[in-house]
Structure formats: C-alpha cells, structure tokens
Amino acid sequence: MSVELETKIYQRGNKLNLILLVKEMLIDLYQSRFLAKQLAKRDISSSYRQSFLGIIWAFITPITTALVWIFINSSGAVSLEDTGVPYPVFVFTGTLLWSVLTESINMPITATREAKGLLSKINFPKEALILSGVYKILFNSTFKILLLVFFFIYFQILPTVALLWMPLTFLILIAFGVMVGLWLTPLGMLYNDVAKVIGMALRFIMYITPVVYTIPKDGLMKTLMELNPLTPILLINRNIILGLDINYLNYFFVLTAITVPLLLLALVIYRVSIPVIVERLSA
Amino acid sequence: MEKEVLVKVEGLSKKFCKSLKKSLKYGIHDLAANLMGKPTSDDLRPDEFWALKDINFELRRGECLGLIGHNGAGKSTLLKILNGLINPDHGKVTMRGRVGALIELGAGFNPILSGRENIYNNGAILGFTKQEIEDKVEEIIDFAEIREFIDMPVQNYSSGMRVRLGFAVAAQMEPDVLIIDEVLAVGDVGFVTKCFKQIDYILPNTAVIFVSHSMPMVSRISSHILLMEKGLIEYYGTDVSLGISEYYGKFTNTTQNVLLDDRAISDLKLIVKNGNKISWNENFDFKITFVNQKLEFIPTCL
Incomplete structure (x- = not known):
C-alpha cells in the first residue's frame, strides 16, 4: 500500500498539547459543516412538522414577558424611567435579545444531552453538535429579527447607520452565550443539577440586566448591573438596533477580546471531556 | 505475503464502576486529570472492577475477528474503545485507516422524517459528504428494497425495514x-444473506471485527476467534471451531447440563451403528461411551 493511512492511537493520558488540540478541533469543526447543517435541518424540520404553531414557539416566551412588562408599565404599578423610545419597542427588543442569549447559554448542554445516544454509539466530530446548535439559534433569530422589523415599521422608528454593526455585535452575543454554556457542559452532562441551576440563575440575572428597564441612576442595582457582563452584551446590541447612545463600549471590547480565546478553550475542553462523559453515561 | 496490520491492541485494560454516585464522582476526577494531562492510576478505586483486563491482539487487512463471549464479557466495551468512544485506562490501541462501525444501524434517524431525509441524516453522521450521499441515494434505496415506502415517515417502518435502511446506508462505507x-439480528433471512454478501465483498480489503451470539454466522465469516469471559481473553487464535466449542463449553454451568458441571464425565461419544445415518421413523441402534472420572466402584447392571 503506497497510500499512507490515517493512524489513530488511543491510550491513557494522551499528551495534551494545547496548540495541537486547538488545531485538531478547528479542523473537525470545519469538516463537520455538512453534518452540523444536516442535524440542524433534521431538528428544525421535525419539530415544525409536528406542530401547528411552528415557529411561533420561538417567540412565545419573549413576547409574553414583554406583554407582562408593557402591562405593568402602563398600569403604573411600577414606574420605569424613560427609555428614549416607545416602551413596547424597548421591551420587545430587550426580551428578544435576552431570549437569544439564554438560548445560546443553554444550547451546549441541551444539544449534548439530546445526542447522548449517538455519542455512545458512533464516533463523529463532536463539534458538529455545537455548530448545529448555533445554526438553530441563527435560524430562530432570523424570525425574531423579522418580528423586530415589523415593530420598527409599526412604531415608525428609523434605523440609523449604527445598525450596520448589528450582525457583528449579534454574533458576539451568541458567541458569548455559547462560550458560557460550553464551560458548564462537562459538569452539566454528569449532574442534572447544573442545567437546573442555570435555568434558575438566568431568571434572576434577567432582573440585574437591563432587559425590561434601563440602568437606574444610582444605588445597588446600578452597581450590580454595571458589573454584570451580560449588561454590555445586551445593551450594545439593543442600542445599536434602536439607534440610542452607545455606553459601556470599553467593557464590551474587553468581553469580546476574552470571548474568542475562552470559546476556543471551552471547545477543546469539550472535546477532551466527551469520552469521559460517554463512559460514565453508558457504563 | 501478509497484508498490513490495521488494528493493534496491546495490554488494553478498562475499569468500570458499579455505583452510579461514585461513577459520577470518579468522572469528575477523571475529567480534571484528563484536562491536566495526568494519566489515570492502575489501582481500582472502591466499587470499581476491570471490565477489560490485558487484552492483546492484532488484525490484518482481509482478516475477520469473531468476538464472542457471554453477555457482560466486555465485548461492547472493547468495541467502544476500538471506535474511540471511550479512552482506555491502560494499554494502547492503534487503528489505521478509516474506521466504520455498525454498532447501531440508523443512527441519527428522526422518526418523523421520511426514509429519504433520514438517509441524509444517517449518512452525514457516518461521515459521508453531501455529494457522496447524493450519488449513492438511489443505490441505497435499491439495496434496502424499500423504494415504495421511501417517502413515508420512518416511525411507520417496521423494525426490519429500519434495519434494512440503516444497513443500506452503512454498506456504502468503504472502511x-x-x-x-450484533446488528443483523432483526433482518429476515433474505436480507441477512444479502448483508453477508456485502460483507464478503468488502472483506478482502478490510479488517472486520464481528460480534455476534450466532455461532453459525461467526464461523461463516471469521478467520480468527477471540473468546472473552469477564473481561479476560479465554481463547484467541485461528482455530475457529475450537474457539466456538469453548464458547459452547461455557454453557455447561447451567442447570440443564449439571451432569457435566464438575467434569466428572468426559470423552462422551455417541456412535450410531449403521454409518451415522438416522432416517425419519426408523429404528436405529446406538452406543454411548464415556469416561466417568469419579467412578469408585462398578455399578451392577440389571
């Protein structure tokens, strides 16, 4: 045989070379595009084929949250500060962006859980699961953005030049969420508690993130919100969409700069952890 | 000339844990150790046991290894390690070339989607490119013999049909x-024969590892036998019939064969008088001979 065969060696304590691992991970990620697309297509078409309301399920939570707050605000039960745009637009943008963020944070654990059966039977590039999750988030986001466009037209809000940055900041939002979720995945696969804690924590964190109201001028809430890394991620996106003043740009840059290396590292850890997880789940 | 070695297993061992809580805890330890690049220890922690212990074998292109043993002997664990799904705790596995695994047919099938859509899902998971699937989709449908139902949701397929479709996709691999x-158990005779024909066709260029509880199937395609028992190798060699008879020998521990349990009776022979031929509805004479190891005095016959 003149052709050199690809050789795989499995032994304990494989030498961990970070650069090599990142390289292998990126190659697998690149090569798993078709698989990722196919998995996303499979999940999307199967979930909508067995549903009447279909894509509407993607917005039901953000819209109901928004409606509750519109009601609270208009009834005067809570007095909120002026947001600079009509409150319904403000709150819809907030809840829709928040829903994309929470979807991104939850995605790695959910996607890996759903593929548990596959993972213990077939050897395929695991990165495909994450990539397919990102595809699904992007698919759902398209409809959420279309909904926003509809609100813009209804409330006659003119887009500004800043909107051109939106694809970039929106991708950063997704990448940040996926990164956070990926760090929690190895532990979350072993213990169910992790996914539950994330779900509960996010419900509280929403109130220290300016989703349905702006950052107050002073007080403990202001300090908490300004420390919360989700604040700049969400705020920059919303203010770009609504053409409002951009604040917390430095914090946003810092977060963007650390998201990329942390995401790569999380993907490598994910890759290394899967065999240990599969062993514990199927043993 | 012998062909090149494609699978090489040296001193392979793997431990498993009997308690779920402890298993999860060890999982965390192993995760941490793995990420630090530290090797796992050779000592068993509380509640652990060796699911595989010191497995060694080699397999060359064109050879077929029949892997047999009782439930829980460690066959599936061994396959998972060979397939790279889990890491060994000791020893080394070297796999050369593209590895195809028929461990579960129809992996990635979604019940709501049609057979045709699922060919793409399954194919993608098995590592085909989009182009490869598109080129082979007609061939796959024909091989599975389910053209009539190919656009029906897979949830309405019978289990046999699902296996057919799964095998048809997997058969396109050139590993x-x-x-x-153990994937061919569900198909009907015609389809199983067809599967074997396909395996025969690729065998000369492939190293096959075949797990089954059906000894006729094993003896039909294997050139080597690896008999496992409780994680250890009981027999490894090219004498297929010896391996299989040792496998059957394992059943002597069951109550039906209690006569042979303590090996008191050996060299049991059945001799039929007129040339070992027995015809239906005809009397025949036979003679049984055996050696009774525990015999202390000659019993009197009536």
Missing part, C-alpha cells in the same frame, strides 16, 4: 476497519 456489533 479499512469495519466493526459489526
């Missing part, structure tokens, strides 16, 4: 190493 785990 260097093929791992088959």
Whole structure:
C-alpha cells in the first residue's frame, strides 16, 4: 500500500498539547459543516412538522414577558424611567435579545444531552453538535429579527447607520452565550443539577440586566448591573438596533477580546471531556 | 505475503464502576486529570472492577475477528474503545485507516422524517459528504428494497425495514476497519444473506471485527476467534471451531447440563451403528461411551 493511512492511537493520558488540540478541533469543526447543517435541518424540520404553531414557539416566551412588562408599565404599578423610545419597542427588543442569549447559554448542554445516544454509539466530530446548535439559534433569530422589523415599521422608528454593526455585535452575543454554556457542559452532562441551576440563575440575572428597564441612576442595582457582563452584551446590541447612545463600549471590547480565546478553550475542553462523559453515561 | 496490520491492541485494560454516585464522582476526577494531562492510576478505586483486563491482539487487512463471549464479557466495551468512544485506562490501541462501525444501524434517524431525509441524516453522521450521499441515494434505496415506502415517515417502518435502511446506508462505507456489533439480528433471512454478501465483498480489503451470539454466522465469516469471559481473553487464535466449542463449553454451568458441571464425565461419544445415518421413523441402534472420572466402584447392571 503506497497510500499512507490515517493512524489513530488511543491510550491513557494522551499528551495534551494545547496548540495541537486547538488545531485538531478547528479542523473537525470545519469538516463537520455538512453534518452540523444536516442535524440542524433534521431538528428544525421535525419539530415544525409536528406542530401547528411552528415557529411561533420561538417567540412565545419573549413576547409574553414583554406583554407582562408593557402591562405593568402602563398600569403604573411600577414606574420605569424613560427609555428614549416607545416602551413596547424597548421591551420587545430587550426580551428578544435576552431570549437569544439564554438560548445560546443553554444550547451546549441541551444539544449534548439530546445526542447522548449517538455519542455512545458512533464516533463523529463532536463539534458538529455545537455548530448545529448555533445554526438553530441563527435560524430562530432570523424570525425574531423579522418580528423586530415589523415593530420598527409599526412604531415608525428609523434605523440609523449604527445598525450596520448589528450582525457583528449579534454574533458576539451568541458567541458569548455559547462560550458560557460550553464551560458548564462537562459538569452539566454528569449532574442534572447544573442545567437546573442555570435555568434558575438566568431568571434572576434577567432582573440585574437591563432587559425590561434601563440602568437606574444610582444605588445597588446600578452597581450590580454595571458589573454584570451580560449588561454590555445586551445593551450594545439593543442600542445599536434602536439607534440610542452607545455606553459601556470599553467593557464590551474587553468581553469580546476574552470571548474568542475562552470559546476556543471551552471547545477543546469539550472535546477532551466527551469520552469521559460517554463512559460514565453508558457504563 | 501478509497484508498490513490495521488494528493493534496491546495490554488494553478498562475499569468500570458499579455505583452510579461514585461513577459520577470518579468522572469528575477523571475529567480534571484528563484536562491536566495526568494519566489515570492502575489501582481500582472502591466499587470499581476491570471490565477489560490485558487484552492483546492484532488484525490484518482481509482478516475477520469473531468476538464472542457471554453477555457482560466486555465485548461492547472493547468495541467502544476500538471506535474511540471511550479512552482506555491502560494499554494502547492503534487503528489505521478509516474506521466504520455498525454498532447501531440508523443512527441519527428522526422518526418523523421520511426514509429519504433520514438517509441524509444517517449518512452525514457516518461521515459521508453531501455529494457522496447524493450519488449513492438511489443505490441505497435499491439495496434496502424499500423504494415504495421511501417517502413515508420512518416511525411507520417496521423494525426490519429500519434495519434494512440503516444497513443500506452503512454498506456504502468503504472502511479499512469495519466493526459489526450484533446488528443483523432483526433482518429476515433474505436480507441477512444479502448483508453477508456485502460483507464478503468488502472483506478482502478490510479488517472486520464481528460480534455476534450466532455461532453459525461467526464461523461463516471469521478467520480468527477471540473468546472473552469477564473481561479476560479465554481463547484467541485461528482455530475457529475450537474457539466456538469453548464458547459452547461455557454453557455447561447451567442447570440443564449439571451432569457435566464438575467434569466428572468426559470423552462422551455417541456412535450410531449403521454409518451415522438416522432416517425419519426408523429404528436405529446406538452406543454411548464415556469416561466417568469419579467412578469408585462398578455399578451392577440389571
């Protein structure tokens, strides 16, 4: 045989070379595009084929949250500060962006859980699961953005030049969420508690993130919100969409700069952890 | 000339844990150790046991290893390690070339989607490119013999049809190493024959590892036998019939064969008088001879 065969060696304590691992991970990620697309297509078409309301399920939570707050605000039960745009637009943008963020944070654990059966039977590039999750988030986001466009037209809000940055900041939002979720995945696969804690924590964190109201001028809430890394991620996106003043740009840059290396590292850890997880789940 | 070695297993061992809580805790330890690049220890922690212990074998292109043993002997664990799904705790596994695994047919099938859509899902998971699937989709449908139902949701397929479709997709792989785990049990005779024909066709260029509880199937395609028992190798060699008879020998521990349990009776022979031929509805004479190891005095016959 003149052709050199690809050789795989499995032994304990494989030498961990970070650069090599990142390289292998990126190659697998690149090569798993078709698989990722196919998995996303499979999940999307199967979930909508067995549903009447279909894509509407993607917005039901953000819209109901928004409606509750519109009601609270208009009834005067809570007095909120002026947001600079009509409150319904403000709150819809907030809840829709928040829903994309929470979807991104939850995605790695959910996607890996759903593929548990596959993972213990077939050897395929695991990165495909994450990539397919990102595809699904992007698919759902398209409809959420279309909904926003509809609100813009209804409330006659003119887009500004800043909107051109939106694809970039929106991708950063997704990448940040996926990164956070990926760090929690190895532990979350072993213990169910992790996914539950994330779900509960996010419900509280929403109130220290300016989703349905702006950052107050002073007080403990202001300090908490300004420390919360989700604040700049969400705020920059919303203010770009609504053409409002951009604040917390430095914090946003810092977060963007650390998201990329942390995401790569999380993907490598994910890759290394899967065999240990599969062993514990199927043993 | 002998062909090249594609699978090489040296001193392979793997431990498992009997308690779920402890297993999860060890999982965390192993995760941490793995990420630090530290090797796992050779000592068993509380509640652990060796699911595989010191497994060694080699397999060359064109050879077929029949992997047999009782439930829980460690066959599936061995396959998972060979397939790279879990890491060994000790020893080394070297796999050369493209590895195809028929461990579960129809992996990635979604019940709501049609057979045709699922060919793409399954194919993608098995590592085909989009182009490869598009080129082979007609061939796959024909091989599975379900053209009439190909656009029906897979949830309405019978289990046999699902296996057919799954095998048809997997049969398009051109692997260097093929791992088959008990997947042909559901198909009807015609389809199983067809599967074997396909395996025969790729065998000369492939190293096959075949797991089955059906000894006729094993003896039909294997050139080597690896008999496992409780994680250890009981027999490894090219004498297929010896391996299989040792496998059957394991059943002597069951109550039906209690006569042979303590090996008191050996060299049991059945001799039929007129040339070993027995015809239906005809009397025949036979003679049984055996050696009774525990015999202390000659019993009197009536």
